[in-house]
Amino acid sequence: MSDLAHDPATHSDYRPPGVDGPVLVACDGAPVSSEALFNAGRLATRAFGGPLQVLGICEPTPGVAVGMDVLPVLVELDEARRAAMVEDVRRAISISAAGDPAWHVDVQLGSPSRLLATEALRRHASVIVMGIGRHNPLDRLFGTETTLATLRESRVPVLAVGPSFPATPVHAVVGLDFSAASVQSARLAARLVAPNGRLTLVHVRPRFEHPSVDWQAWDADYGRTLPPLFDQVRAQLDPLEKVMVETVTVRGDPAASLLSYAQQAQCDLIAVGTQRHSFVERLMVGSVATRVLRTARCGVLAVPSA
Template sequence: MNPAQPRILFATDLSRWAEGAEQYACALAASWGAALTVVSVLEFPPGMNPDYPVNRLYLGELLKQATRELVELKARASARSVPVKTRIATGIPSQEVSAAAEEEDADLIVVGTRGKTGLEHVVLGSTAERIIRTAPCPVLAVRAKKPGADEARSLALHRLLVPVDFSDCSLDALEYAATVAQREKASLKLLHVLEPVSYGLDFTLLHAAKREQTRDAMTARLSALASAVSGVGLTAEYELRGGMPADSILDAVRQADADLLVMGTHGRRGISHAFYGSVAEAVLRRADCPVLTVRSPKFQPGHRPVVAPRGERATNPETKE
């Protein structure tokens, strides 16, 4: 395999919910000239004995069905001139997908998501979100269309929206978004959300002057980042808006008619994740367009940075981090 060739891993449960993700995986593989590997995981909870006759029969039937459906998937990809390598794993889907990405040295994982919200999300969770928290590379999550919904949007990625809070992970996402925009000949829009100000016990606004200074400082930084992106030949603009991050980001996606949302994520787990939550995951559950989350960006050899490397970046004007 050419070491400079991008490698895409498409994780699928072979259900109708994964159809949209399959289309994006094949489209990106074709436009990027990438090697495409498809992995399907036969879900088998830990603690169950695979050698027990009933379990062996159950796994055997799953294997037959998955093998048959992967052959059909390869035929569909071949019709689009996209060669595909397939693999089947057994175990917990999120763990097996992350392991496959490591073994394949994947540059991008593509996965479908049903966009669960509310009680359904609390009870059932999301395989896509678990993959995002542990994946060794960026993850493109494509939300499935509900039955009876309008036809899927165009697969072309013309307009990319990148929320930036000036943290390292959001700037890494911007760097990766610029790479995607170069491949897709797309434009970028940078967005920073200025969260609501605090109120004192007497309900008066605190630090109004400092808030204005912060707004001016962040506007200047957004402008500088947009200029850096424009400096590599891309079309870039920026916007500063107020509100709660997830809601403001989703509003910006709709108003910009974005084809792709690119977000950084800390990949928190356990107690930290339960306490702080994740803006990326909140957006993922509600966004209509695909969401590309970047926790561990991977770049091709010879990549020239668009934004400053981590050690040379300025501090966040809101948090002084």
């Protein structure tokens, strides 16, 4: 989060795939997280303008090894499991105060992370809404690792929420390194914040310090670049309805400092961009996004780089 090589002014037309496209809500029918999921889905449809679509992913039953052979799984068995999940999802929608029986429901067989990413791109979705579910070891589609795996695969932003995620966030904190993805995360987070809410743009400066004159001169130059960069990001935000935008600069480890600030601020949402330039980096997603998703006590919006 300390790389100033990315000038947001050069990315004024940056948009992830499918902004204003459908909102894809990942749901397996488990009632524990459905209310927060559907509330987040409704929030995203208001923010981004697209319809809400519910997608469940049923992992195929693995074959059973018998000696040197593998017994194939009957197609009828997986189809029965898929049909059962369809009913679970429809039931979760029907009993949820935030649910709507008119929502389009689709359940497919396959790898959850890969299929979610593929379907989101194919449908030109604006965002994938998923559960974090770190407090329930029995979660199927809502585990944090599944959400991380989806982000590794996805070219579409991922909004991960826990059971306590509010229907309308009042305060969002954005981890801003001035890359295109982090600027876009600020844009999308601004749309999700309630009128009269707060959007805090947080930049983490390098914690390395040295008494040399060269270091002090570099650090002073670094500090002088920040106000105009913050101003450029502010100018790129969509018109906000009475949302207060504030900027904060802290020093330290990017993930730890961002999480510490967000916890002290008791925010409802943390937004981060992710950078992936190689196969290895794609697997890692980005240490900041990974640590935030695994540790945050609030909702997380992660926006992949273009």
